[in-house]
Amino acid sequence: MCDHGSHRAAGNRRGEIVKTGCSIFIAAFIALGLSWCGLVLGPAAQLGTLGQTNILNSSEIYPIQRTGDATVGLQVYRAYGCAACHTTQVGQDGMICDVVLSGTNPPAVSALLSSLTLTNLTKEQADAVSAQISAKGGKTETHIFATGADISRGWGMRHSVAEDFLWDNPVQLGGVRVGPDLSNVGMRYDAAWEFKHLYEPKSAVNNSAMPSFKFLFEKDGTPTEDAKNLVAYLLSLRADVPLHDAPFSTLAPVAGTKK
């Protein structure tokens, strides 16, 4: 298959399968150009022009811009490389639905209920059940709950979506979970806990592997400006509203057993 004449030492060009350097450049240009259009230009057009959205079943818009100190705190988060250990992205495996009766219902519905399962349904099953009940004149609501390990750990109520990061610059999703996910850390703790944890992690979390950030505090233990801004940013991390792409209900599921 390979012509030995193509070797440099033989000094002749017979059997050489690529003739010019130019053709290599063109090949590389086309291949990289395709990938650039697909993975740089495309997402920049699709995600870069993303705007605020409405909260599900509400006229409020999401996300609203962070306060000034939290915006500065994002830069503190960047400067100390917090994203080297912490992610800010929650995943979800799927969702389960509960169908709940609302208001007063005609007796025909009560008769129907005994033959129906109302909890732990898929979206399609829930829609079918709702249709059956409303055919008899009943009123129902469907409650949606996200499932998955991250959700069960209490790291969030739904998976993260592109809208959550609209005001971040730089966006720091993180790549390795050396520490817990921080997408909703603002919902879990208060400022006093955050300061205590930054100063001496082991005092707040048993067997924590996080290094202490004592340099963010004065000698007497009062937090510096950096520490205050950082904590303001951490407390602003809360993706706690349902969106069209990522719906959920704020109530607890009826069955109580999330997967």
Add this chain to the structure above:
Amino acid sequence: MNQNVNNSSTVDASLRVPLLAIFGGAVLWLIVGLVLAIMASLTFHMPEMFAKCPFLTYGRLLPAANDLIVYGFAIPAALGVVLWIFARLSDSELILPLVAVAAANIWHLGVFIGTVAILIGCGTGFTWLEYPRAAAILIFAAYLLIATCVVATFGARRDRSVQPAHWFLLAGLLWFAWIYSSANMFLLAWTVRGVAQSVIDWWYTNNLLFVWMGLTGLGIAFYLLPKIVGRPLQKQYFALFGFWTFILFASWCGMPQTAPIPAWLPSASTVASALLILPLICFFPPFVKTVCGANVICKGGPFCQVRFGMTVFLLSILLMIITGCPHVGRMLGLTWFGPAQVYLLIFGFFASIICGGIYELLPSVMGFELPFPQFVRWQNRFFVAGSLVLFLSLAVAGVVQGIKMHNPNIPFSDVIQATLGPLRFAVAGLLLLLLGSLMLAANFLVMTIKWHFALVKCVTTAVTAPLETEEVKS
């Protein structure tokens, strides 16, 4: 034949000063980078160690170390080897040698500024693109200068043929210029909004660490292996098809399965990584047919290093295909398995091949033998052992973390405690790599000093020599 030998020695001599400037800084950054990486890993042993020192916090040490190893060592050292390969294949002296010397110094200045910037908290926050604008501009300018030298030397070639090594190296030359400028522009100059930033960062990271390193490493290997074995690269059509499919599909990989981005992006990556089976199959015949049956006594020299690097690269493509599967990708996403793959590519594949190239070219470029030839064998052993220990310990940590993290009944702090054992073991891998690098540095340093002595000797002889009578009269 005799004239050919003379010619290749003048070709090599033209590269001496530029290569010393490039490799000198590169070897220094490799050692500094590994020391910083070891300091960063010590955080897992003693979390309180740098509690009083903001400059040495883990989140700064890690990107500083990673960038020193890639931008300080891997890229410039590879460009140095590429300069030599192009001059050799062209049978021509290096064109614009002074430009290359200037470029080397600008490059290393850029790396220095970038590292200081990260340590004082001025990093950009984008993974693998942490250097701020000033450093990025210096590095890009230096890259363009070196690329100019390479292309000029290619244009001036006496032997008009285009070899397989040329395909890979020329493509790699265009690749880095495009991805580095494009990523920096979208992230630091005209910043795009929202998660598009992360998408561009992942695109860049994959194209740098997998595609660019792959192209450049393969190009160097496909030059060195035939040269050492003494016969042309076998099965060139396979290599060409592999080249095509590799640049076409590998450039689409790298979108994580778990990220909050539109689903079509990770799906495209999954398809592309599955199609990587084509280049994987195609790179086997040229490599195996060229290497097997070769009558080379290796003893841990360049041949062994390149052969090991190639084997690791084929393994890395396989890992890329496996982790591209949605199920595996979700399981191992956001765990230590990602860094394990990256370090395997950097140390096991790329650094091994570059070191093979450096040991192959150094004696002929400098004009004398290596001062510690036995160090070559030891460095190879340390690099093989170090990269495997580093990869295996991080990979074990990643798999354990992935399995436990997806079981919500295990508290997260227990998940982390389970990974700390393998993570602490990874420091042993870094120490082995550091030992190997010190041996490379020893050889390089002694050769540079010897060369300086020879220069001084030349000058003293010239100064103290009795002037010829005609010159005095004139």
